Amino acid sequence: xxxxxxxxxxxxxxxxxxxxxxxxxGIIYQLVLVAGLVYFFWSIVQNAAHNLEKxxxxxxxxxxxxxxxxxxxxxxxxxxxxxxxxQALLAGLLNTLLVAVIGIILATIVGFxxxxxxxxxxxxxxxxxxxxxxxxxxxxxxxxxxFWYFAVLRNLPNxxxxxxxxGVFHLNNRGLFMPxxxxxxxxxxxxxxxAVGIVGAIGVSIWARKRQVKTGQRFPAFWTGLGxxxxxxxLAYFLSGRPISYDYAELKGFNYKGxxxxxxxxxxxxxxxxxxxxxxxxxIVRAGILAVNHGQTEAAHALGLRNGPTLRLVxxxxxxxxxxxxxxxxxxxxxKNSSLAVAIAYPDIVSVGGTVLNQTGQxxxxxxxxxxxxxxxxxxxxxxxxxxxxxxALVER
Amino acid sequence: xxxxxxxxLMGSAMAxxxxxxxxxxxxxxxxxxxxxCGVSQGLPGFSNPxxxxxxxxxxxxxxxxxxxxxxxxxxxxxxxxxxxKERFTALQSSEIDLLxxxxxxxxxxxxxxxxxFAGVNYYDGQGFMVRKSxxxxxxxxxxxxxxxTNTGTTTELxxxxxxxxxxxxxxxxxxxxxxxxxxAYDSGRCDVYTTDASGLYAQRLKLTNPDEHVVxxxxxxxxxxxxxxxQGDDQWFNIVKWSLFAMINAEELGVSSANVDEMKESxxxxxxxxxxxxxxxxxxxxxxxxxxxxxxxxxGNYAEIFDNNVGPDTPLKISRGVNALWSNGGFQYAPPIx
Ligand SMILES: N[C@@H](CCC(=O)N[C@@H](CS)C(=O)NCC(=O)O)C(=O)O
Numbered sequence: 001x002x003x004x005x006x007x008x009x010x011x012x013x014x015x016x017x018x019x020x021x022x023x024x025x026g027i028i029y030q031l032v033l034v035a036g037l038v039y040f041f042w043s044i045v046q047n048a049a050h051n052l053e054k055x056x057x058x059x060x061x062x063x064x065x066x067x068x069x070x071x072x073x074x075x076x077x078x079x080x081x082x083x084x085x086x087q088a089l090l091a092g093l094l095n096t097l098l099v100a101v102i103g104i105i106l107a108t109i110v111g112f113x114x115x116x117x118x119x120x121x122x123x124x125x126x127x128x129x130x131x132x133x134x135x136x137x138x139x140x141x142x143x144x145x146x147f148w149y150f151a152v153l154r155n156l157p158n159x160x161x162x163x164x165x166x167g168v169f170h171l172n173n174r175g176l177f178m179p180x181x182x183x184x185x186x187x188x189x190x191x192x193x194x195a196v197g198i199v200g201a202i203g204v205s206i207w208a209r210k211r212q213v214k215t216g217q218r219f220p221a222f223w224t225g226l227g228x229x230x231x232x233x234x235l236a237y238f239l240s241g242r243p244i245s246y247d248y249a250e251l252k253g254f255n256y257k258g259x260x261x262x263x264x265x266x267x268x269x270x271x272x273x274x275x276x277x278x279x280x281x282x283x284i285v286r287a288g289i290l291a292v293n294h295g296q297t298e299a300a301h302a303l304g305l306r307n308g309p310t311l312r313l314v315x316x317x318x319x320x321x322x323x324x325x326x327x328x329x330x331x332x333x334x335x336k337n338s339s340l341a342v343a344i345a346y347p348d349i350v351s352v353g354g355t356v357l358n359q360t361g362q363x364x365x366x367x368x369x370x371x372x373x374x375x376x377x378x379x380x381x382x383x384x385x386x387x388x389x390x391x392x393a394l395v396e397r
Numbered sequence: 398x399x400x401x402x403x404x405x406l407m408g409s410a411m412a413x414x415x416x417x418x419x420x421x422x423x424x425x426x427x428x429x430x431x432x433x434c435g436v437s438q439g440l441p442g443f444s445n446p447x448x449x450x451x452x453x454x455x456x457x458x459x460x461x462x463x464x465x466x467x468x469x470x471x472x473x474x475x476x477x478x479x480x481x482k483e484r485f486t487a488l489q490s491s492e493i494d495l496l497x498x499x500x501x502x503x504x505x506x507x508x509x510x511x512x513x514f515a516g517v518n519y520y521d522g523q524g525f526m527v528r529k530s531x532x533x534x535x536x537x538x539x540x541x542x543x544x545x546t547n548t549g550t551t552t553e554l555x556x557x558x559x560x561x562x563x564x565x566x567x568x569x570x571x572x573x574x575x576x577x578x579x580x581a582y583d584s585g586r587c588d589v590y591t592t593d594a595s596g597l598y599a600q601r602l603k604l605t606n607p608d609e610h611v612v613x614x615x616x617x618x619x620x621x622x623x624x625x626x627x628q629g630d631d632q633w634f635n636i637v638k639w640s641l642f643a644m645i646n647a648e649e650l651g652v653s654s655a656n657v658d659e660m661k662e663s664x665x666x667x668x669x670x671x672x673x674x675x676x677x678x679x680x681x682x683x684x685x686x687x688x689x690x691x692x693x694x695x696x697g698n699y700a701e702i703f704d705n706n707v708g709p710d711t712p713l714k715i716s717r718g719v720n721a722l723w724s725n726g727g728f729q730y731a732p733p734i735x
Contacts, residue, residue: 056629070557153581158585
């Protein structure tokens, strides 16, 4: 919006026509632009609808309710062979979110470790980190995806020769099979205990911080909190008469049945996304650390802090301000890159959507779904990260 | 991401690319000087490029027949390799003039995708392939099996139906590209590889040890494969349809690429009509009257394209079976040229 003119507004408006008022003119231009855009998109939609009809191509979202007739090989909601396209798409969306969330967490860990390692004084460690970063950043993600997927697959045994751990974990080229916990009556107590544990942990950490500010005494708040979160539910488990039973995977016919399973496609995709994005995050972390004046390190050392605490308490918190914005775009990249899933049969939203597109022929609708999904995930990620960024930004006093 | 981009572009091309469908495809093709033909990304016997980029196969020969009919030159074809998933959007958005890519004629595709099937150049059915070492002899023993296949195909739907109707458990592992399907099956990810039976014979050649695998006897579906065009252009539809019929009629009349010139002397009126010596059948299609002569001369009759590409003397070793002429007990039957 145009800035207010310096001379008083009353004078100018009486002088000439209102079109000479930059403020009014600005509003008019914007209205014209908006109207033009609306017309542009409206005519695209009209034109598309008209052409689809003329070409006898079905349109509209009615297909969402029709039976899909195919089943993705990993679904977080329960689907059957008679589920609808809408349910299949939802399953695909959840699979995308799953791989994105886990990928982001792991890539952040790998990235921070490697970024710090590259700056290490230990020659071997820093060279290894450099090698990892340079190699991984310079090979296309799709190739890495195939590499990890087939590397994982080819090295795993057939179901008949699975590697077993404690007789209940089974690993083979169909996936990792684990016992599935079944929560019976009474297990609500554990949930309550967990909630109490979390609240308690937060309380302890607030109390510990206050005490430290006041008295300077430190309290192991982290370990106490962790203990509360783990011990309370365990206690509840025994007190309520062990209300959890397990469904074990068993070798039947071709493969293990029952239990929980992690498919190799998920492992391959997560591995590739983590390792690829981790390398970029490592560089961001390194840049962030280097952006903190070396004087800070020296000052911290002068105060008697060792290397670890210096990094944790002095350098990283300041580096975070430089790290967060580019880190956000890496998170967005990871999420969008997860759409390569279809290459290795992981049923994400693009893969499932592609199948739906093909079975129904409704390209425009499915593409609209894709765009909305990725746009929403990206905006949501940005909002969260911007909020975090503001909360750690320098507060000037 | 690239795939999404391509689809988005195709989608928006469909949205904006005005009344492309109603424009005469024949005029476009003539203006370009070549038929833009959508084929597979490499399926031996059907559409497969060699190391110099020359395409061969029974589907490719349909493209070539159309080019021979329109231009009198079977080489006037440009190929667009498409995955199963991309193929219909490519045709709808006029990126290709003709889709000849082992595509099954189904009701949805024929009605709600705005497409027309111009005939059947190969009658197929879906089959299963497993490792011999499993000792399985029937598809009914496949309960709980992991099955590898392509997305965007009739295959994934048929196999889900089949397992459901026989109360069997199924883990379906779906890849976009056939090469990945083959690799995943080869590396043990799946117990079963399923696709069109012809495809099984073709893809088996790509496995590390083709002899260690068997195709099970069950055929679980009808897969009539044929060339596809857009709805709304009857002239182009007719040209493609009759190019295929010409090859089948030629076989029935005993006209082949070897004897087509001698056959010009034939007194059989059906042969004379086929070769454009009597009547003006080409004119009615808007192409030269010797259209069918050019097809047979340059591409061959149906028996020839079958035998050259998938027949017993090729690596695929497929016998004519149901693809024999109706007069020999098969399904191949073309309406008469008259
Ligand atoms: N006929 C089926 C399946 C066609 C199909 O895509 N088959 C695969 C496996 S045989 C294929 O052609 N692959 C070759 C390629 O992707 O280029 C259909 O029309 O849906």
